[in-house]
Amino acid sequence: MLQYNGKYGEYGGSYIPPVLENQLNKLAEFFDSHVQKEEFQKEFISILKHYVGRPSPLYFAKNLSEYVGSRIYLKREDLNHTGSHKINNCIGQILLAKQMGATEIIAETGAGQHGVATATAAALLNIPCKVFMGEIDAARQALNVKRMELLGAEVVTTNLGSRTLKDAVDAALMYYVENPTSYYLLGSHVGPHPYPKMVGYFQSVIGKEARQQILEQEGRLPDSIFACVGGGSNAIGLFSGFLDDQDVEINGGEGGGSGTYPKTAATLSFGKPTVFQGTYSYCLVDDTGNPIPSTSVSAGLDYPGISPQHAALKDSNRANYYPITDDEAIAAYKLLSKLEGIIPAIESSHAVALAVKLLKDKNKLAIVNLSGRGDKDVDREF
Secondary structure, three states: OEEHHHEEOOEEOOOOOHHHHHHHHHHHHHHHHHOOOHHHHHHHHHHHHHHHOOOOOEEEOHHHHHHHOOEEEEEEHHHOOOOEOHHHHHHHHHHHHHHOOOOOEEEEEOOOHHHHHHHHHHHHOOOOEEEEEEHHHHHHOHHHHHHHHHOOOEEEEEOOOOOOHHHHHHHHHHHHHHOOOOEEOOOOOOOOOOHHHHHHHHHHHHHHHHHHHHHHHHOOOOOEEEEEEOOOHHHHHHHOOOOOOOOOEEEEEEEEEOOEOOEOOOHHHHOEEEEEOOEEEEEOEOOOOOEOOOOOOOHHHOOOEOOHHHHHHHHOOOEEEEEEEHHHHHHHHHHHHHHHOOOEOHHHHHHHHHHHHHHOOOOOEEEEEEOEEOHHHOOOOO
16 A cells, blocks of 8 residues: 555655755665664564563453453553553664664653653663653653653653644654754654654554464454554554455544544544645644644544544545544443453543444454553543
């Protein structure tokens, strides 16, 4: 599906200021030439196995399955070191950054999971790290702020705009423009080429494992798969393993907020195609076509843009995307905790909620990507 210069159908590409063109062109060339080298692959796979804890289990959720009336497996990305899928991409990109001679890692974070994963990988690979975070997100994810600081990262909060993930990205990009010798480690499947290509590659381990595991455990492919969708990295990681299997239905649960525009983060449900933060994809916009702030109970889904590949999958009808309201996600968060003894991240709860809604009494076989654990959300007043 990926075409020249990071295009997914009509979406993607690179819309950046001239000052960044050289860095990103160099990064694209370096990624293409180094990622398949035996030395890189050996180190990357070794760290994923012995440090991250891969492969993550594919767990049959018996109690949830009985409640819903379908056979539901959970892809346990919450059991990775640091508690989410984010570490897969961070290890891969920092290995590249080190080989490119970078002296500092910078990153953005919303829910804090990408920030924690970046700080963790930077500590492991011995490179300084600076993480940008919106003030509102820093307040509602205070535990992850403490974790990042304990890991040695400098957490930089921003009061730009709505003080959430979009603004953390803006602040990180401004710093990157002023400090081009830094390496910008983008955490989601968004932004200018080559970031979606790189993030998709490093997260594809989720789909590869899940496909092999479901065949081993059930002897066949699932009827459907589910993931939450903010920027889209955990979802594209799972989806990538099944894109060519036309009989497997692909479903993404967006941060629906209140359920109505504009109090939502459901970009594919309510947005329009436009250029936003370096790429052409769907975005929440006002009547004049300008991006507007998103709204979601989930910091990790609270983003007005979306992966260009998800945009192409929507338009081609290969994947279906649904808004999940805050109330639906909170109910699923509590439901999975009580039924399975697994506390999911509020982000992942959107995928659980969508599965419960679409699979009720259908007697289908499904995989839900449990992208992160919910320790960070326990102190919130849901």
